[in-house]
Amino acid sequence: MASSTPAQISRPDGWSLLRRNRTALLSLYTLGFLALAALVGPMLMPEELKSTSDAQFLPPQSAGHVLGTDLNGQDLFYRLLSGARVSLGIGVAGAFLSLVIGTLYGMVSGYAGGKVDAFMMRATEVLQSVPRILFIMILIAALDDRVKDALDAARLWAQEAKWPAMEGFFRDAIPYSRILVMILSLGIVEWLTMARIVRGQVLVLREMTFVTASRAMGQSPWGVLKKHLLPNLSTIILTYLTLTIPAVILDESFLSFLGLGIEDPAASWGSLLKDGAQVINPLDSKWWLLLFPALGMSVSLLALNFLGDGLRDAFDPKSGD
Amino acid sequence: MLLFLLRRAFSSIVVMFCVVSLAFVLIRSIKGGPFEREKTPAHIVAAMEAKYQLNGSLWQQYLAYLGRLAHFDLGPSTKYRDWQVSEILAQKLPNSIAIGSVAFLLASTLGVLIGSFAAMHKDQAADRVAMLAALMAISLPTFITGPALIAIFSLWLGWLPVGGWGTAQQMILPAICLSGPYIAYIARLMRNSLLDVLKSDFLRTARAKGLSETAAVVRHAAKIAILPVITYLGPLAAHLLTGSMIIESVFNISGAGSVFVNSIQNRDVFLLGGAVIVLCAMLVLFNLIVDLLYTVLDKRIKLHG
Numbered sequence: 001m002a003s004s005t006p007a008q009i010s011r012p013d014g015w016s017l018l019r020r021n022r023t024a025l026l027s028l029y030t031l032g033f034l035a036l037a038a039l040v041g042p043m044l045m046p047e048e049l050k051s052t053s054d055a056q057f058l059p060p061q062s063a064g065h066v067l068g069t070d071l072n073g074q075d076l077f078y079r080l081l082s083g084a085r086v087s088l089g090i091g092v093a094g095a096f097l098s099l100v101i102g103t104l105y106g107m108v109s110g111y112a113g114g115k116v117d118a119f120m121m122r123a124t125e126v127l128q129s130v131p132r133i134l135f136i137m138i139l140i141a142a143l144d145d146r147v148k149d150a151l152d153a154a155r156l157w158a159q160e161a162k163w164p165a166m167e168g169f170f171r172d173a174i175p176y177s178r179i180l181v182m183i184l185s186l187g188i189v190e191w192l193t194m195a196r197i198v199r200g201q202v203l204v205l206r207e208m209t210f211v212t213a214s215r216a217m218g219q220s221p222w223g224v225l226k227k228h229l230l231p232n233l234s235t236i237i238l239t240y241l242t243l244t245i246p247a248v249i250l251d252e253s254f255l256s257f258l259g260l261g262i263e264d265p266a267a268s269w270g271s272l273l274k275d276g277a278q279v280i281n282p283l284d285s286k287w288w289l290l291l292f293p294a295l296g297m298s299v300s301l302l303a304l305n306f307l308g309d310g311l312r313d314a315f316d317p318k319s320g321d
Numbered sequence: 322m323l324l325f326l327l328r329r330a331f332s333s334i335v336v337m338f339c340v341v342s343l344a345f346v347l348i349r350s351i352k353g354g355p356f357e358r359e360k361t362p363a364h365i366v367a368a369m370e371a372k373y374q375l376n377g378s379l380w381q382q383y384l385a386y387l388g389r390l391a392h393f394d395l396g397p398s399t400k401y402r403d404w405q406v407s408e409i410l411a412q413k414l415p416n417s418i419a420i421g422s423v424a425f426l427l428a429s430t431l432g433v434l435i436g437s438f439a440a441m442h443k444d445q446a447a448d449r450v451a452m453l454a455a456l457m458a459i460s461l462p463t464f465i466t467g468p469a470l471i472a473i474f475s476l477w478l479g480w481l482p483v484g485g486w487g488t489a490q491q492m493i494l495p496a497i498c499l500s501g502p503y504i505a506y507i508a509r510l511m512r513n514s515l516l517d518v519l520k521s522d523f524l525r526t527a528r529a530k531g532l533s534e535t536a537a538v539v540r541h542a543a544k545i546a547i548l549p550v551i552t553y554l555g556p557l558a559a560h561l562l563t564g565s566m567i568i569e570s571v572f573n574i575s576g577a578g579s580v581f582v583n584s585i586q587n588r589d590v591f592l593l594g595g596a597v598i599v600l601c602a603m604l605v606l607f608n609l610i611v612d613l614l615y616t617v618l619d620k621r622i623k624l625h626g
Contacts, residue, residue, distance in 0.1 A: 129556075130340050131600050133566075137585045138347045145351075250462055257464045258566060258582060273464060294465045301460040309456065 014235060014314040024310025027303035034300055038084035045078055060288050068288045070275060076288060080296055083267040088300065090182050090268070091249035097187025098248070099241050102194025103233070107225050109195070110202030121199070124192050132189055136251060137260055139185035147177045147184075176266050182255070186248050194240050201236055205229055235315040243308035246301045253297060269297040329612075333605035337598060344597045345386060348590055349379055355399035355588040373399055375590065386594065395598070396591035400583070406595035409580065414599070416486060417564030417576035423496040425561045428503035429554055433547065435504065436511025440546075441538060443516060451508065458505035467498045467571035486574045495572045499565055503557060507550055515546040544618055551618070555611035559603035563596075 018024055060068040060076075068076050109120040155170035205211060205228075214224050253270030255261035257277075262268040276289030356369040370376040373396075374385040389396055395406035435455075439448040458466075474494060475483045482491050518524065519542060527537040564578030577596070584593040 126336050126339055129336055129601060129604050130343070131581075131597065134344075134581055134585070134597065134600075135347075137582070138344065138351075141585060142347060142351045246460065253462060254464070254567065257462075258570070260582070260586075270464075277464075277468070290468065294469075298461055298465060301462075302457060305456055305460045 017314040018310055021310040023306050027306040030303045035088060038081050038088060041081040042078060070289060079267050080292055083269050083272050084296055086179060086262060086266055086268040087249055090252045091245040093183045094186035094248040095241055095244040098191035098244055099194055102191035103198050103237055106195040106198025107202055110199035111206060111225060124195055128192055136185050136189050140181055143181045143184055147181050151177055178263055179266055182252055182261055186251055190244060190248060197240055198233060201233055202229055205232055239311040239315050242311050246304040269293050329609060337601045340601050341594055341597055345383055345594055348593055395595040398589055398592045400587040400589045406591050410595055410599060413577040413580050416574060418562050420492060420495055421561035423492060424500035425558055427496060427500040428507055432504045432507025433511050436508040437515055440512045440515035455505035455508050458501045463498055463567045466501060470494050470498055495568050499568050510553060511550050514549045518542045518546040551611055551614055555607040558607045562603060563600050
């Protein structure tokens with residue numbers, strides 16, 4: 001997409017490059033629309049559509065169910081929207097957690113330099129050789145009970161404190177605790193790329209004169225990191241955040257598809273696909289249960305990757321891949 | 322060179338030690354041990370734990386396990402009680418290696434070819450179509466592409482079997498499905514790298530002395546441009562050869578990928594440890610091969626410890 005002619009001396013500003021990238025813009029609008037539909041859509045639907053019923057496996061366009069119903073007689077369109085909410089939510093929250101860890105780690109490593117940097121980078125190399133999915137699965141197993149216990153303790157505490165609204169909130173949250181577990185496990189594992197990229201940038205920025213000047217004026221290391229480095233890192237962080245979100249969503253759906261991730265009553269694209277795959281057979285294919293979740297997932301992953309690529313072309317032209 | 326190999330051997334042992342320790346400690350600190358799930362009385366659980374040296378403090382268990390590993394003994398499986406971990410791995414790994422090596426060959430050759438082709442036709446229609454297809458292949462998970470391929474080629478066209486294992490025909494769909502995203506990733510990597518190299522001075526010289534563009538790329542540029550791809554191929558080989566859980570479950574193949582999932586679900590400590598060791602060993606081995614290949618491809622690179 002970088003259509004710079006050789007005659008061009010200074011690169012145009014990244015945002016204007018992005019605005020000229022039609023695929024990236026289209027992806028941005030698609031994502032915005034999807035996110036809005038996932039957030040607002042379920043609220044607008046009538047309650048009787050959302051609940052389970054006897055109307056199992058209705059094909060699309062029947063009895064008010066636009067996309068048909070699933071095994072429990074729930075409206076598939078509603079399940080899809082709430083699945084999009086969970087998948088996108090886990091993607092954003094997990095990527096954000098990994099961004100916080102990775103940025104802090106990369107900034108400290110790059111700015112400290114010397115032996116500290118060498119040790120911290122060596123540690124990421126060790127972690128890189130760890131089978132990622134395997135450790136996400138172990139973390140899920142380790143965190144699952146703990147998060148449930150913590151929520152239950154919070155519920156009891158609210159009961160003690162005579163705060164019924166809070167108690168109800170925690171009681172309702174317990175069946176959905178897996179969502180929190182997935183965010184934590186994925187976020188804890190996915191930060192390595194971000195740390196490496198941020199460190200590389202900090203190594204360059206550190207030698208710039210404005211940083212030296214700020215240091216000479218007595219600014220503390222944390223002050224320099226916060227005031228001068230972080231603002232200069234923001235676009236690159238945004239770029240890799242956009243590329244981490246689809247990676248997290250992909251891992252989440254992968255685990256949910258295997259039955260290790262999101263569980264009923266919550267849904268995600270991966271768990272919907274798993275449900276669809278379980279009831280399929282050559283004689284009576286319930287194709288809508290597979291096709292629509294697959295479409296929703298493919299469109300959003302494609303859009304996220306297109307947008308991320310566009311951002312990278314605009315703000316990090318050297319890195320390529 | 323010898324010093325390099327010695328240092329590398331030492332650092333790989335350290336890495337494997339760290340990873341195995343991490344896996345062991347994490348899985349043992351999870352609530353619910355390997356014997357507690359079957360509603361067995363407490364004294365039987367205790368006896369079983371003693372038999373498998375999983376009693377006492379975490380530290381003692383860990384030392385006992387390390388002691389066994391030092392004797393090259395991966396231990397028994399706590400779930401499949403009559404089996405040694407090494408026996409289970411020896412049974413499951415060959416299937417994964419067979420399918421993984423086909424996928425690896427597909428990914429590396431097709432990826433490099435498509436990437437070079439795209440770079441040589443930069444910004445033309447062929448390049449754009451190839452890169453669009455590549456991004457789609459990266460974005461789509463294998464549990465969507467796998468069933469889609471089955472639906473098209475097995476159920477609709479009836480060309481290939483739906484699943485199973487044993488014949489060459491049964492390997493085609495899983496290998497394509499497994500290698501798809503990696504073909505795409507390597508193609509993107511190769512394209513970007515070749516585009517960089519095509520700008521360099523020694524290629525201008527090659528063109529100036531009258532070589533055609535294709536000859537210049539094949540004889541001079543490809544050798545340098547392929548280096549980032551080679552770096553990526555090391556971990557990829559280890560990853561592909563140790564099995565993919567999704568491919569195995571979609572195409573109904575009994576491979577090593579499911580060993581990982583089941584060992585965590587069953588809290589099968591020793592099986593998980595063994596699987597992690599095999600994965601790390603593959604990773605170390607292929608990264609070593611990558612480093613040696615580097616010196617062959619680019620004479621400027623010297624290995625020192």
